[in-house]
Amino acid sequence: MRRFLPVLSVLLALVLVWYGAAVKLNAQWEYDQAARAGAAAPEFGQLVALTMAQKSPVLPAPHQVVVGLWQGLTGQAITSKRSLVYHAWVTLSGTLAGFGIGTGLGVLLAAAIVHNRAMDMSVMPWAIASQMVPIVALAPMLAVVMNALGASGAMTKAVISAYLSFFPVVVGMVKGLRSPEVSQLDLLTTYAANKAQVFWKLRLPASMPYFFASLKVGIAAALVGAIVAELNQPVGLGARLLQGSYYSQTVQIWAALFVAASMAAVLVALMARVETRVLLRMGMSR
């Protein structure tokens, strides 16, 4: 409880600030409505009640978002196109597929880079440079090109997610596969271990902390990739965001945003959980 008390009070303060901001931001509309109807400006108490119940408010109050979320999640069958569960599932499946592909290829490339000096010198600078480049800008173009090539929407999304999670994994894994100390490598040389044995018995186990660190970055990046990819697609959380912004459905935007945020939080927390378990079993937890 001692640990949660500060967090809870900060969260409570945030919610209060949110309510205050909702009243302030939505007030203008109520004033305009009253002026148009020729009525007097609403009293403060009345104003608060009105600003909490607008249909498309500038800033929906927290409870409106919660209601929107609840209706989106449980208001209809989860296979319905109006269900947030359906859209979240579309996004999640694209994210996971892309994340799997990106991580797999990233680990393979990292292994090649560690074992081949020419690879290291040619590819590694580009992999590092790619981290400083806003690769997300590529996503819409990739979407169009893959569409022209006849790929399905899900595949396009997976490719973009894979692309975004790929580079963090490469850079992290190269660091991890290089993390064994010289004395450890020397020891394996005295055992006459060949390169494959060094890789499986020393480099790969030693890289695990780096592996999980980059997995956590990679899965967050994959989710962003999936959301951006969905801006050009009919379904998914990204599509919900864009449609909400077109039709001023603010509650819908906030609900989609909260689903995306909790998905990111759950995915990263899941990774962290696996990390502690694995590192504990391997005797590497600090």
Added chain:
Amino acid sequence: MMALELIALWLAAWAGNAWLAKQRFAGVRYIVPALFGVTVLVIWQLAVQSFAISPAILPPPSAIFARAMGSLPVLWGDFVQTFLRGALSGYLIGCMAAVIVAVLIDRSAFLQAGLLPIGNFAAALPIVGVAPIMVMWFGFDWQSKAAVVVIMVFFPMLVNTMAGLRASEAMQRDLMATYSAGYWTSLLKLRLPAAMPFMFNGLKICSTLAPIGAIVAEFFGSPTQGMGFRINAEIGRTGLDMIWATIAVAALAGSGFYGLVALIEKRVTFWHPSQRG
């Protein structure tokens, strides 16, 4: 037939790189990746030409370069709109706000315990999702892009600065106390300088986030200028050469920005072990 020749060319270039990589002279660290990059461009160009790939799928580098050179004013206008107005102003506001908040809550253990988990949590969220809301609040112009960038960079910077402010050692703080230095003196002369490596780590992370935020925010609505707008508009008329040119500008600007921050870091934290040698 052409495919075989291309593969042969690739293998030859790769063999050259493999040989070069074994040489040990100054500059080989730059020549090998440069040669690799040039090889990729040449193969790209030849492949597009020999297989007659439609420019609606993959334009050749020469066409992209020609298009970029032919539309420099447009690219410059996009760069100013997205990078200087949207990303840079948001970056400066967001990072400064984060540092100020970090210093303010540094004195309260309660607020720190409350904000650090939330900050860590928020740093992992897909914040680009707030873009439609910001566009609704601040309009289509650069202010909404700057707002997205402010939110995106705030939490990584806050978390890093908070970690940095705790980086000075007890021994050093004791020394400041024996000099009877007050809170502000020890903050300015010891704790902020000691926090610099952490803060620059945050600044570097944020320098890569800022352009992403600005570009993605433009996908949700923008004036008729900006990199995100250009990409979306050219998709509509399959002007892929222009999109590639815009991406090239974004890549150059992004790595230039990162390089600038890294350069400042080198000058400011020259004393730190990671900068020596």
